[in-house]
Amino acid sequence: MNRKNELTIRGTKNGLVINLPDVGELDDLLSQLKTRLHATASFFRGGRVALQVGTRDLSKEDLERIGGILDEEGVSLWSVFGKSELTQSAAREWGLETDPFEQEMPRKPDYTERQSVMDYSNQPGASAILIRRTLRSGQRVVHPGDVTLIGDVNPGAEIVAGGSIVVWGKLRGTAHAGASGDDGAVVCALSLYPTQLRIGNYITRSPEGSPTPVRMPEIASVQGEKIVAEPWSGA
Amino acid sequence: MSVQVVTITSGKGGVGKTTTAANLGVSLALLGKRVVCIDTDIGLRNLDVVMGLENRIVYDLVDVVEGNCRLRQAMIKDKRLSELYLLPAAQTRDKTAVGPDDMVALCAQMKDDFDYILIDSPAGIEQGFRNALAPADRVLIVTTPEVSAVRDADRIIGLVEAAEKPSPKLIINRIRPEMVDRGDMLSTVDIIEILAIDLIGIVPDDEDIIVSTNRGVPVAFENNSSAGTAFRNIARRIEGEEVPFMALKDQAGFFKRLVKLVRQG
Numbered sequence: 300m301n302r303k304n305e306l307t308i309r310g311t312k313n314g315l316v317i318n319l320p321d322v323g324e325l326d327d328l329l330s331q332l333k334t335r336l337h338a339t340a341s342f343f344r345g346g347r348v349a350l351q352v353g354t355r356d357l358s359k360e361d362l363e364r365i366g367g368i369l370d371e372e373g374v375s376l377w378s379v380f381g382k383s384e385l386t387q388s389a390a391r392e393w394g395l396e397t398d399p400f401e402q403e404m405p406r407k408p409d410y411t412e413r414q415s416v417m418d419y420s421n422q423p424g425a426s427a428i429l430i431r432r433t434l435r436s437g438q439r440v441v442h443p444g445d446v447t448l449i450g451d452v453n454p455g456a457e458i459v460a461g462g463s464i465v466v467w468g469k470l471r472g473t474a475h476a477g478a479s480g481d482d483g484a485v486v487c488a489l490s491l492y493p494t495q496l497r498i499g500n501y502i503t504r505s506p507e508g509s510p511t512p513v514r515m516p517e518i519a520s521v522q523g524e525k526i527v528a529e530p531w532s533g534a
Numbered sequence: 535m536s537v538q539v540v541t542i543t544s545g546k547g548g549v550g551k552t553t554t555a556a557n558l559g560v561s562l563a564l565l566g567k568r569v570v571c572i573d574t575d576i577g578l579r580n581l582d583v584v585m586g587l588e589n590r591i592v593y594d595l596v597d598v599v600e601g602n603c604r605l606r607q608a609m610i611k612d613k614r615l616s617e618l619y620l621l622p623a624a625q626t627r628d629k630t631a632v633g634p635d636d637m638v639a640l641c642a643q644m645k646d647d648f649d650y651i652l653i654d655s656p657a658g659i660e661q662g663f664r665n666a667l668a669p670a671d672r673v674l675i676v677t678t679p680e681v682s683a684v685r686d687a688d689r690i691i692g693l694v695e696a697a698e699k700p701s702p703k704l705i706i707n708r709i710r711p712e713m714v715d716r717g718d719m720l721s722t723v724d725i726i727e728i729l730a731i732d733l734i735g736i737v738p739d740d741e742d743i744i745v746s747t748n749r750g751v752p753v754a755f756e757n758n759s760s761a762g763t764a765f766r767n768i769a770r771r772i773e774g775e776e777v778p779f780m781a782l783k784d785q786a787g788f789f790k791r792l793v794k795l796v797r798q799g
Contacts (some may be wrong), residue, residue, distance in 0.1 A: 384766030433730065436685050453688050453728055471728075 306331050307424040308348075309480050315348040315443065315461070321355050329368060346443035346461070348374050352381035359389040366393075403514075427462065434458070434472065443479065454494055460484070473497075482521045491517040491528055501526050537645040539672035540652050540772070544692075545686030547657030549678045550707040553743060553752075555654035556584040556766070560754040561769030563618035570619040572640075574666045576631055579623035586613060586750020587620050596624035599636045609794040614755070619648075625671055629661045632669035641669040641763040650772075659693060667694065673702035674734065679709050684728055691731060703734035710723035710739045730771065735768035736779055737761050747748065 306328050315521050319328060348369065348509035357365075357379070377410045379390040410461045426443035436455025440446060456472035458464050464476045470488035475497040477484030482499030493503050496519060503526040516531040542555045552575075561572040565696055573581035576596065582588040593608035598621070612618035624631065641651055651695070655666030667673070673694050677687040687704075693755075694702050713719035724732060740761035746753045753762035767777045 435695075436688040451730075455685055455689060494544050 305315040306335075308332075308335060312407055315346055315479065317348055317350050317387065319350060319352045319355060321353040325355075325361065329364065332365075333372075336369070336374065346374055347377045349378045349380060350376060352379060352383070354382045356383045357381070357389055359392055362389055362393055362395075402532050408443065431477065432470070436472075436504060452493075463487075484520075485520045489516050490514055496526060498526055536543050537641075537648050538650055539641050539669045539671045539717065540563045540650060540674060541655055541666050541672070542652065542674045542676060543655035543663060543666060543690055544657065544660065544676040544683070546677070546683040548736070549676050549683050550705075551657075551676050552580045552584050552654050553747065554579060554674070554676050554707065554768075555652050555736075556752045557754040557762070557765035558769055558772070559585075559618055559620075559650075560615065561610075561766045562652075562750045562772070563612070563615040564754065564766070564774065565769060566617070567773075568617045568647065569652060570621060570644060570648050571625040571652045571654060572621040574629075574632070574637070574662055575654065576662065577625065577628040577773035578656065579625050582610075582620060582622045582653050582738050583750065584747050585620055587622070588750075592620050594622045594624040595640075596631045597629050597744055598640065599632050602616060605640070609648065623701050629656065629665065632665055634664050637665050638669045641799060649762045660756065661689075661695075667697055667699065670699055673699050673733065674705055675702045675729075676705045676707055676766075677725065677729070678707050679714070679722075681720065684725055691729060701731055703732050704729060704734070705735040705737065707737045708739040709736055733779075734771050735764060737764040737768075738780075 305318070305320055306323075309316050309318070317332065329453050340424075350365065362376075362379065369376050376395065379386060379395050381387060381390075392393045414507065423428040427447065430440060430446070430448045431450065432448075432452035434448070434452045434456035436453050439457045439459070440448070441459045443461035444463070446458055447465045447467065448458065449467040451468040452458060452466055452470045452472040452474070454471045457475075458472070459475045459478050461479045461481065461484075462476065464474050466474070466486075466488040468488070469490040470486070470493050471490075472493060473495045474486050474493055476486045477499035478497070480499055482501065484498055486493075486496060486497050486498060495502065497503075498519065498521050501521050501524075517528045518531050519526055519528040521527075542558070542560075544551050544553050552573075555573075557572050561567050562569045569583070571581060572595065573579050574595065575581070579594075582591060587610050588798075590610045591726065593603040595608070597603045597607045598605050609619045609621050612620065637653075644651060651669075653666045653670065656662035659753040675687050675691060677683045691702055704726070706725060709722070711720055714721045722733070722736060738760050740753070740759060742753050742756065742759040742762055745760075746756070752765075754765045756762045764780060771775045
């Protein structure tokens, strides 16, 4: 897929990124952006986003317009990455970050490699939240970043996170990690027996048969083209 | 002691809310308390039938709320117990006829005349449930040992907690010890593991219930009915007495695990 020519909103290791393609009328693209953000408003709200513009020229006014649209949806712009000098200087004038952003997230994460490259301390974008209670049926947590929950997630309850999900308890409801498209997110639980599990674009459910939840910590991630759950035996 | 408003709800329909409300009303009245049972299932009223008072209805809850009659005119005294009253629901209206504020005001009006106001909630999570929950000082959740009922009970507990009511207590109804032993039915421990609230009663599945409902005589009046005994025990626990749970067949070893769970929970 040639990402450069499409308006995309992606979750990556560095937070949310909006890709503004080189071709197309700016007005058109901005109205598309507004519609898409609005459709998933509650999901992105409160988060920070980076704008990737390729070779397009953007003036300070253009950036202000974009900032305004994002503001209305509760999302804030923290940086603009682009090749055009005009765009770079407009961004700097406005006080935004402009470091070149060339590294793309690998589509299929190699789990062992991610371990050694970990440095989430300066992670821009959405923050992580800690929830200390059990989620009952019908209750829902939606958050653009990582979610840690100390308690159980009962059947009928749901966690939707842009990042990874850790349940320090029994996960018996639904969990969707990497919900904005990050297949590298993981789901961990002390007892992993979800009604349904989704990571990025992948979906799976618990194996049929055993009615009693497995009582050992497990971590689920995308490996090959599916979600695999492995016992947690330490880092 | 001031009046206690106790709402009996479940989420799922048909698990025994009305039966519980009627029998707890009778049991508390048998202990000498002044009790009124209010049916908030407007449009699908049943509490009057279960208590055997359906022929005596002149005015109902909606009449009182709309000011068509005085409160005392709508309250029906029980056939057998002089301190037990019923405020029936309307059958020809629906749940939008009454709001949560109406219920709170109604209970405030009654507070000096009664020790307990038992509110029989309708099934569901909409207006009827909200009406029943609004005035509650305490909430009792009724469930049966079935996955669907437990799922709905969990939802309801979430809503009760969100309404900032005190933590509800659980009544497990229609349990069949032989089926639990065979592994064909959820055990008490399984249910509490998910719902994580205190247990206040276990009522065995009992044929007497069907007979009593049809006759309009709640089983709590019968000394030989296991369900009747269970309801009377629940009433005593509501009053603060420590009553050991009835020895149903599946209880061997269950108590140890239950106590452990409750201590952790």
